[in-house]
Amino acid sequence: MKFVDEATIRVEAGKGGNGAVSFRREKYIPRGGPDGGDGGDGGSVYLVADSGLNTLVDFRHQRRHRAQSGQQGMGRNCTGRSAEDLYIKVPVGTRVTDLETEELIGELLTNGQQLLVAKGGFHGIGNARFKSSTNRSPRQFTPGSMGEERDVLLELILLADVGLLGMPNAGKSSLISKVSSATPKVADYPFTTLHPNLGVVSLGTGNSFVIADIPGVIEGAAEGAGLGLQFLKHLNRTRLLLHLVDMAPMDEAVSPAEEVRLIAAELEKYSDDLYERERWLVLNKLDLMPAEEFAAKRAAVLAELEWQGPVYSISALSGEGTRELMQALMMRLKALRDLEAPEADVSKEPGGWDPLQE
Known part of the structure; x- marks a missing residue:
């Protein structure tokens, strides 16, 4: 359909x-x-x-x-x-x-x-x-x-807990197909995702969340370039964003750190609220280079960005590092849900402290 x-x-x-x-x-x-x-x-x-x-x-x-x-x-x-x-x-x-x-x-x-x-x-x-x-x-x-x-x-506007964000061919579709039962189109060329996809990540009874994949964002999206701007609104209801970064890009003229800055700039142009939302950095394609080379490249990217938030290294194709990432997401989402829940009124609980008695 x-x-x-x-x-x-x-x-x-x-x-x-x-x-x-x-x-x-x-x-x-x-x-x-x-x-x-x-x-x-x-x-x-x-x-x-x-x-x-x-x-x-x-x-x-x-x-x-x-x-x-x-x-x-x-x-x-x-x-x-x-x-x-x-x-x-x-x-x-x-x-x-x-x-x-x-x-x-x-x-x-x-x-x-x-x-x-x-x-x-x-x-x-x-x-x-x-x-x-x-x-x-x-x-x-x-x-x-x-x-x-x-x-x-x-x-x-899709209802999801986590939104995937990244340049075309960053591996968003591969990740959502690996961690959920969603079956988006996956290919070795950019713009394979033409419409949003939803997947349910299940980590056991009572531990599940919904993840959304949208078409890749490119430079100028805030002015209408590409497909990202049309679907960025689907990230408005998410609690957390995963920013996927291609650590082995086909176009080496643009570094991974420059890609992160570019997408962050497009987010800020589109919506201040979305720009300020909690965002995790996910460095993808761990399987395409030796561990030492990947570690050195990761350190260089984080130093250039002066990144202070959570960061994970994964391979969306092989699944390496994805389970640890999903478990960390589940723990963070539970904490966010607890913060959103109304506080209990201890004065009305049986046996609770009654301020009127003092």
Whole structure:
């Protein structure tokens, strides 16, 4: 299935049914009076997150989604039937924005979560509701109101704990295929990754996390060059970035340290928040040179960059060093999750210290 992470659709809620104007006309009942019923409410439009979907490609073919209108009121005080709401399934991680106002309507981050995007019209009132002691034969009624209509932008932003970052051919696809069951295209030429890939890294019961691979970032990505800028938004929800560095590049004119600086500069141009996110350096292609040569090259790169953060040496092809890297990631992610969790209120725990008792 073709990966599509952005689509524009039009949603139209149903109109409320009009109230009825009717009078009771029966034999032997000369003064039947008004009996016009209310109309029914129009159907609303909801988006529903579905974990079984992973692309917005279906919305490229069907752009208009319209809920039904409510039924009009009828005589004998019969109320019109309200229309059913329209539920549209979208992938988990979809962000919804009003195109006209550029207002963020909401985000769907959990399976089954619902988001109202167009409210159905309110029903009209029949003439029976206008009857009073001074208005015995009312002919007033109200029409049903129109349902909301809007054009919305759907953006699918993948939900992952760790994001892979690097130049084309740095080995991101090889790494994600080695540590998870994901099967991205792997080849010995750049730009083999044309759309994001997700993989689940499992290190035993209760120890797993999601890792995302995006197309390689090149110089000028912030200005639209290459594919990296288009998919950098998928790293916005990650907790941590892995910056893969090709230690044996095909183009020796650009050193590994220069590649790191180049991508860091593109990140800063794209988003300050993404630039300041925790980033680990992963030196890849350990298998392509002797251990002494790799160690010397590693020391030179770290010294040139004055790197202070975590750094790991791996071979994404053979798997050397990848398990240690994944275990370190799991420990760090657990620590980050603990920091995000709300603190326990010890004053309310059984046997806990009660500040009111002192």
